[in-house]
Amino acid sequence: xxxxxxxxxxxxxxxxxxxxxxxxxxxxxxxxxxxxxxxxxxxxxxxxxxxxxxxxxxxxxxxxxxxxxxxxxxxxxxxxxxxxxxxxxxxxxxxxxxxxxxxxxxxxxxxxx
Amino acid sequence: xxxxxxxxxxxxxxxxxxxxxxxxxxxxxxxxxxxxxxxxxxxxxxxxxxxxxxxxxxxxxxxxxxxxxxxxxxxxxxxxxxxxxxxxxxxxxxxxxxxxxxxxxxxxxxxxxxxx
Numbered sequence: 001x002x003x004x005x006x007x008x009x010x011x012x013x014x015x016x017x018x019x020x021x022x023x024x025x026x027x028x029x030x031x032x033x034x035x036x037x038x039x040x041x042x043x044x045x046x047x048x049x050x051x052x053x054x055x056x057x058x059x060x061x062x063x064x065x066x067x068x069x070x071x072x073x074x075x076x077x078x079x080x081x082x083x084x085x086x087x088x089x090x091x092x093x094x095x096x097x098x099x100x101x102x103x104x105x106x107x108x109x110x111x112x113x
Numbered sequence: 114x115x116x117x118x119x120x121x122x123x124x125x126x127x128x129x130x131x132x133x134x135x136x137x138x139x140x141x142x143x144x145x146x147x148x149x150x151x152x153x154x155x156x157x158x159x160x161x162x163x164x165x166x167x168x169x170x171x172x173x174x175x176x177x178x179x180x181x182x183x184x185x186x187x188x189x190x191x192x193x194x195x196x197x198x199x200x201x202x203x204x205x206x207x208x209x210x211x212x213x214x215x216x217x218x219x220x221x222x223x224x225x226x227x228x229x
Contacts, residue, residue, distance in 0.1 A: 004156075033217075042220070043157070043219035045218070048216065093156070093157075099204075101147075101159035101162070102157075102159065102217065103159070104155075104156030106154075106155055106156055107155075107156050
């Protein structure tokens with residue numbers, strides 16, 4: 001079975017550019033989560049969707065970050081404009097229900113120069 | 114959020130059992146104890162969870178103290194592939210709306226090294 005699929009796996013771009021990270025959750029899962037991981041702050045929840053609706057975006061750092069889930073099989077996390085401090089590994093996870101175990105993708109390693 | 118305390122690191126030898134401790138003295142009655150692990154260059158992976166009783170699955174066992182203020186993840190025979198960061202997380206099981214959805218809050222975890 002296909003797990004959570006994230007793309008790209010690696011992204012290197014210059015400061016000020018727009019970055020779009022993509023996630024395909026496991027089919028049938030109705031909860032989707034975006035996380036960010038850095039050495040300094042560890043693994044942090046950015047936003048949580050339930051049935052394609054954003055429920056908790058309190059972890060989104062600032063207005064430069066936005067996330068969408070246009071349908072049950074696709075979500076994006078966008079950073080515009082990007083800054084060097086946004087460099088991190090970004091993970092997407094999905095679950096059958098909000099209290100069920102979360103399944104994580106392999107992440108996108110983002111480097112902003 | 115109720116917090117957990119784990120040792121920063123532990124070491125084990127291959128094919129020996131490993132007991133990973135977790136303290137959670139402020140646990141509430143609705144908190145489930147979840148364990149995830151993160152292998153190098155991968156996303157976290159669910160291991161096991163429980164509420165009050167000990168739990169077993171194909172990956173590990175979870176032993177929960179009677180007062181629920183501590184728990185232990187048990188890997189019965191460590192392999193090199195078990196080398197990872199292990200996270201013990203308290204997750205609110207209350208079925209409430211809004212932000213009370215039992216979010217996972219990851220701490221620093223325990224770095225497990227397995228020696229051949």
